[in-house]
Amino acid sequence: MKFVKDFRDRELAEKLLAAISREADTSRVYRFMEVCGSHTMAVSRFGLRSLLPKNIELVSGPGCPVCVTPQWEIDAIFEIASREDVTIVTFGDMIRVPGSRGESLQKLRADGADIRIVFSPLDTLKIAEETGKNTVFIGIGFETTAPTAAALAKTAKELGTANVFVAPFCKTVPEVMDVLLADETLEIDGFLCPGHVSVVTGLDIYKAVTAQKRSAVVTGFEPLDILSSVLEMVRQHNKGEYEVKNFYTRAVKNEGNLKAQALLKEVFYQADTDWRGLGRIPKSGLRFRDEYQSVDALAKFGIQETGVTDLKGCKCGDVLKGKMKPSACPMFDNGCTPQNPYGPCMVSSEGSCSAYYKYER
Amino acid sequence: MCLGFPGKLIEMDDFKAVVDIDGTRREVSLMMLPDEVVLGDYVMVHAGFAIAKMDPDEAQKTLEALREFADLLDEEGQL
Numbered sequence: 001m002k003f004v005k006d007f008r009d010r011e012l013a014e015k016l017l018a019a020i021s022r023e024a025d026t027s028r029v030y031r032f033m034e035v036c037g038s039h040t041m042a043v044s045r046f047g048l049r050s051l052l053p054k055n056i057e058l059v060s061g062p063g064c065p066v067c068v069t070p071q072w073e074i075d076a077i078f079e080i081a082s083r084e085d086v087t088i089v090t091f092g093d094m095i096r097v098p099g100s101r102g103e104s105l106q107k108l109r110a111d112g113a114d115i116r117i118v119f120s121p122l123d124t125l126k127i128a129e130e131t132g133k134n135t136v137f138i139g140i141g142f143e144t145t146a147p148t149a150a151a152l153a154k155t156a157k158e159l160g161t162a163n164v165f166v167a168p169f170c171k172t173v174p175e176v177m178d179v180l181l182a183d184e185t186l187e188i189d190g191f192l193c194p195g196h197v198s199v200v201t202g203l204d205i206y207k208a209v210t211a212q213k214r215s216a217v218v219t220g221f222e223p224l225d226i227l228s229s230v231l232e233m234v235r236q237h238n239k240g241e242y243e244v245k246n247f248y249t250r251a252v253k254n255e256g257n258l259k260a261q262a263l264l265k266e267v268f269y270q271a272d273t274d275w276r277g278l279g280r281i282p283k284s285g286l287r288f289r290d291e292y293q294s295v296d297a298l299a300k301f302g303i304q305e306t307g308v309t310d311l312k313g314c315k316c317g318d319v320l321k322g323k324m325k326p327s328a329c330p331m332f333d334n335g336c337t338p339q340n341p342y343g344p345c346m347v348s349s350e351g352s353c354s355a356y357y358k359y360e361r
Numbered sequence: 362m363c364l365g366f367p368g369k370l371i372e373m374d375d376f377k378a379v380v381d382i383d384g385t386r387r388e389v390s391l392m393m394l395p396d397e398v399v400l401g402d403y404v405m406v407h408a409g410f411a412i413a414k415m416d417p418d419e420a421q422k423t424l425e426a427l428r429e430f431a432d433l434l435d436e437e438g439q440l
Contacts, residue, residue, distance in 0.1 A: 003367040003403060003415055006424055015431040038364055063363075091408070120409020122390060141408075144363040147393055148408040196363040199405060199413045224427060250420040251365070251405050251413050259395045260412060350364075 003250060007222030016227040021053050024234050030056045031187055032215075032233055033180065033322055034226075035173065036194030037064030037350025042221045044359035056230065059322035060352035062176055062278060063194055065141045066093050067344045067351045068320060070274040072306040073169050074344075075099050078108065080136055080167070080301050087114040087131050089124045090138040096347050100311065121152040121166075128164045136165045136297045144196040146170035146286050147260035150267035153288070153295045165297040168287050171273060173197050174205040175284035181212055186322055190215030190233040192226065195248045200264075202256025203244050210242040220248040267292055276310055276344065277317020314343035319352050326353040333357065365407040367415050370400050380406055 024030060034040050040060045043049055049058050062068050078099045081088045088105065095105045095117060109115040116127055121137050128135035139149035149166050156164040173194060180186055191214065193206055198218045206216035215236040219229040229247050236242050246252055264286070273285025288296040297303070310317055313331055318324035326332055326345065336342035338354050345351035368380030368387060376391050389404070389411050396414035398404060404411035 002417065003420055006420070009424075012427050012431055015434060016427070019430075019434060036363060065363075118409075119387070120390070122409055142363055144365070144407050144412070147412075148410050151390070151392060151410065194363060196365040196405070196407060196412075199365070199407075224424075228427060247423070249423060250416050251367075253413070257393065257395050257412055260393050263393065 004222060007220065007224040009224060013223045013227055016224065016231055017051055020056065020227065020231050020234060023231065023238065024053050024056055025238060026055060028055065030189050030234060030237060031059055032056070032190045032192060032230065033059045033061040033188045034192040035061040035063040035177065036192070036197065037067070037348070037352075038196070038221055039063070039192050039194065039219075039226065040352050040355050041350055042223075042226060044355035046223045046226075047359070048223065048226055049360065052230065056234070058230075059188065060319070060326075060355070061180065061191075061322050062275065062320040063142070063173070064345065064348050064350040064352070065145070065171065066097055066348040067316060068171065068176075068275045068278070069097075069140055069169060069344065070276050071100050071310055072274065076303045077105070077138055077167060078103050079303070080297065081105060081108050081113050081115060083301075085133055087116060087127060087133045087135045088138065089116050089118055089121075089127055089135060091140070092117045093348050093350070094138055094140060096341060097344050098311070098342065098347070121148045122155065124152055124164055125156065125159070125161065128161060132163065134163050134165065134300070136167055138169070139166045140169045142171060142173055142194070142197050143200045143264070146268065147200060147263050150263045153267050153292050154263065156295050157292060165295050165300050166288075167297040168268065170268070170286040171275065172270065172284050172286065173201070174208065175281050176275065176278065178208060179278060179281055180321065181209065181214065183321070188214065188322065189237055190217070192229055193218040195220045195225075195252065198246075198248065198252045198256065200257045200260045202252075203246055203254050206244045210244050213240070213242055215242055217245045218248050218252055220251065274305070274307065275320075277320040311343055316343040316345040316353070319345050326356040327361070329353070333361065363407070365405045365412065367403045368406045368411075370398055370402050370404060373398075373400060378411065380404060380411070382406060
């Protein structure tokens with residue numbers, strides 16, 4: 001596949017690594033955060049962290065949607081799932097996420113709950129038609145996934161389908177990046193910006209980053225994408241000149257996907273929302289506009305926000321902020337493994353703990 | 362969760378298409394695709410939707426820039 005394999009050229013990767021080593025100032029440390037869970041997986045899988053010079057730290061951030069979903073939203077999903085007249089429709093990532101009482105969608109399904117894993121949110125329509133039951137799609141994700149949940153809501157409304165609902169738990173990236181930038185204890189020099197979020201949003205959302213003298217490079221998920229972006233960030237810091245760069249031009253247009261942006265604006269508004277480990281972040285959540293109340297699962301099932309309660313002993317919160325390496329959590333490989341996860345960062349295939357467990361132990 | 366895969370368009374009607382992702386056929390919605398596409402084009406697929414047309418010229422340009430950069434370093438004897 002020309003869009004993938006060519007970007008794994010070993011010889012070019014070695015040359016980029018040599019250039020990074022040559023240009024990185026050994027008298028300082030560069031701390032770059034990979035915001036996106038897919039970047040975390042790629043960095044771990046290709047062993048890039050260990051190949052970079054010691055004074056370049058790649059810190060994993062809050063870019064795994066399942067991981068940042070607060071406990072009350074997870075528990076709300078279980079509350080809806082445990083009702084007899086409901087079918088839950090979800091992406092596979094959610095199926096093993098633990099609730100505060102140790103339950104999971106997988107366990108609920110084993111106990112007889114009707115829970116379906118889908119590839120596309122639109123599959124919800126077919127399932128709702130087949131079962132005739134109240135069918136709830138769990139809308140968890142960032143700007144890449146949120147338009148697909150919006151498309152389901154809009155289609156269900158236009159078709160007049162009365163038994164399709166969406167749990168609106170999607171979140172937005174710029175607002176959480178603002179929080180990370182404002183945290184002086186983090187000392188982040190720059191961000192590897194999420195490639196597929198940027199397909200939708202475009203580049204303007206990162207201007208706040210460069211305005212604060214940090215680098216922001218939108219990049220893809222192959223070794224050459226990531227390494228060339230690290231080199232660019234090193235150069236920007238060496239010069240003290242910061243500019244948002246698009247190193248993923250084969251997929252990302254500078255203005256983003258205007259159709260998807262319009263769909264998001266039509267269906268959702270930006271509301272204050274809770275993030276695991278990060279607390280309540282203003283305007284960082286997507287909730288349904290009044291015109292879409294008929295498909296809003298929160299309204300349908302009377303779900304109340306109860307605030308953040310994280311799992312006891314789980315350090316996912318610190319991991320998500322880049323304050324703690326997954327392997328530094330006392331529970332890492334000690335009561336929390338991908339086979340038997342305790343916290344969401346170990347459950348999700350994109351979670352930092354899962355990536356470190358698989359590739360960086 | 363934000364995973365996207367390049368898929369080759371192998372069947373199309375107004376709003377639906379079938380893509381080939383590394384040998385696997387997937388039905389995708391085109392309702393969110395802002396670009397004109399024809400059979401044989403590659404699209405970025407996420408959660409059952411084509412969200413962008415992939416640009417092979419841009420992929421080529423990126424690779425060429427990287428190769429030129431590497432060649433330049435070779436010539437300068439810096440690697």
